[in-house]
Amino acid sequence: MYPIPRHALSPYHRIAFESPSNMAPATRICLAATALPFRHLTRIQTCRRAIHAAASNPAKVAPVYGTGPPPPPPQPTEEDYNRQLYLAKRKRQAQLLREAGIVRSAGDAKSGSDSPGLKRRFWRDVTVKEVNGAYEIHLDTRPLRHPTDKTIIRLPLSKPVLAHALATEWDQLSSALDGTRQHMIPLTSLVCRALDIAADDAKNSSSATTEAAPIRQSIVTTVMRYMDTDSLLCWAPEVDQSDPNAVAGSLNDEGYSLRDMQEEAFRRVVAPLTANLWPGISIVPVLDGHSILPRSQEPGTREVVQGWVLGLSSWELAGLERATLAGKSLLAAARLVAEWSEEQQEERGGNAFSSEVAARAVSTEVDWQISRWGEVEDTHDVDRVDLRRQLGAAVLVVAGVRGE
Template identity: 55%
Template sequence: MAPAARVCLHPLRTAATSSRAAVAARGRRATGFRTIRINPAQPAKVVPVYGTGPPPEPPQPTAEYAPDAERIARRKRQAEMLRLAGDFRAGSTKGGKTSGLKKRFWKDVNVREVNGALEIHLDTRPLRHPTTKAIMRLPISKPLLAHALAVEWDQLVSAAQATKQHLIPLTSLVCRALDISSEEGVTPSSPSTTTTTTPASSTIRNSIISTLLRFLDTDSLLCWNPPPSNPDPSTHNDETSLRTLQETTAARITSYLTTHVWPGVTFHPALDDQNSILPRPQTPDTHRVIQGWMLSLTPFELAGLERATLAGKSLLAAARLVAEWSEDHRRLPLPTVEQQQQQQQQQQQQQQTEKFGVEEAARAVSLEVDWQTGRWGEVEDTHDVEKEDLRRQLGSAVLLVCGTGR
């Protein structure tokens, strides 16, 4: 808008006869100015009111207080979004076109018996080793493992997912066992034949044994909480201490192993009662006996033992699981008469006749975590995910070692 023009409407006086007259004249001159606007007046622009409509939604409760069904639905939506995003990245190319990896080139997955072994077929194509490109042949005594492997491949929605190791964990585990069998010259159709390479000279087997023996000195079952010097006021009188739970769990597992699997072997706690952080290694005789036992395991049992040990950080719990579900019970040494009597007493006292499955092994290796979460609660999307992942890995080890025994 242009500035307003000022026009004088009173004539100027050139002189004044006195100071009083001059002051009066200046006053009259000041009052003689008027403001005149040249440009026309413009109406005000009325801005429309934003934000009209219904009121906002009320605040929703947090996930902690939401129903379980709502949390499960939310996680499913998140998983579906992540899956779609992964498929889009895997199937897209630089030119904006989708490659053949985004499509699934097979329709049906089935298990077939071919020449005395089990094979997984994608339509008419047999499943092959991702590295050696050899056909993956499983022993005929492991139908559960073969069908579980077929289900894993039937759940894939694209060929790109088959290249991701975290989406085919059971396939990776079976390939580990087949690599050991290939190096030792064991064929699935005749596993009892003479091997071209002795287990003691196998590179993969020796590497696995040396790795697992390091877990023995720091076994999670033998790392106990120091006994409390002063009673904890926050602990109730009827609550069992963590040290008592650890000793009871370790005694139940080691008593079975020293009776059925490794007769005469003794174990001591990895950490002494002087609050030392350096573990105390087991005796050389204990290492020698366990090493000889691992040399006698089949390739599938050794691969299952490795997976269970790495999952639970406990060689003793993994050995207990393998000994419970192994299809070849002839490898276990027969106890003497005295050991049979001790076994009967232990069965009456500690109920050794109960099955030691995935749930029991998972509770044994995660005893400290369960004790802490029982007192302080779980962290969502952390403790629950780790709990299920541990049981998944232990379950895959059971699938690998179990069988019909044929």
């Protein structure tokens, strides 16, 4: 009898054919060991038990409430009663203070209240008096003093406009605290700067040194730095005339480009300087076109300008410093000082170089951007007013009436 092939057996007969009884002893032991766990897994029974041993407590759908009257409300103690009185008193005091503040703010700043706590400033009237050949500003009977050395501020008789402008500045203050804020008294700070320069020059003249006084030398060093970055010497690139789109997009409503306006401002400011104030020198733009590095002035130009700055009086030097820092332009500040100086008043014609003209000259690029993209509220308008205030203060300090 021939054996039946393995592939001809059914799965049931194949398992029976390969049962352990038909296998070798070693093979039978291994298969029995591996098949035993699988054979018992089907007979494992699982049991269920609760996580806790306590009895279940079902929710009460309709709990039972008491049917009697509610408990009496809590009675205030003596401590609570005293605290309520204290809070009521504090509320009345706060209301009185608010009413007093409303009345005080609605009243005149010059009210002569006798109460030190409600008085807004210690002076009523501001007057200009001529004392020993100089003008003094008096707050009632107290003369205005220098905030640093406490000396009386005395202005020369050739500057009556400056004296009355200084008095007006202090008359507009609403409190004594405003007198300690530099942004509230720009003219006073500028006058004190001029007095400091004069005192430092007098102190240095008594010594044997030939060098300039420290304050004067520091001002000269500061303003001469603007010869390399002057607002009037930095020009935009020229418009490419071969590109119609570039030409149309770079012109304003009047048909001028930014480069044209910058060149016009430069000629209006610099031409009188090179013709009258600094004859024989040539001033060129430091940034022209697409250049990145500033170009130096011709030899001798800086020396001439620096010598002129060193020879200014204390009032003119203080005005030059303020105008230069405000407009970022030494040339515009020099033109403003030369135009309004006491020594140059006879040469000033009808078209004076005023603070308004100087402000427009140094703000050419800003005005151009505003005309194209609009004005940023509380930024451009504030900067415009502050620039004119600073340049106007410089004009008042420099100007004077000669012969009085």
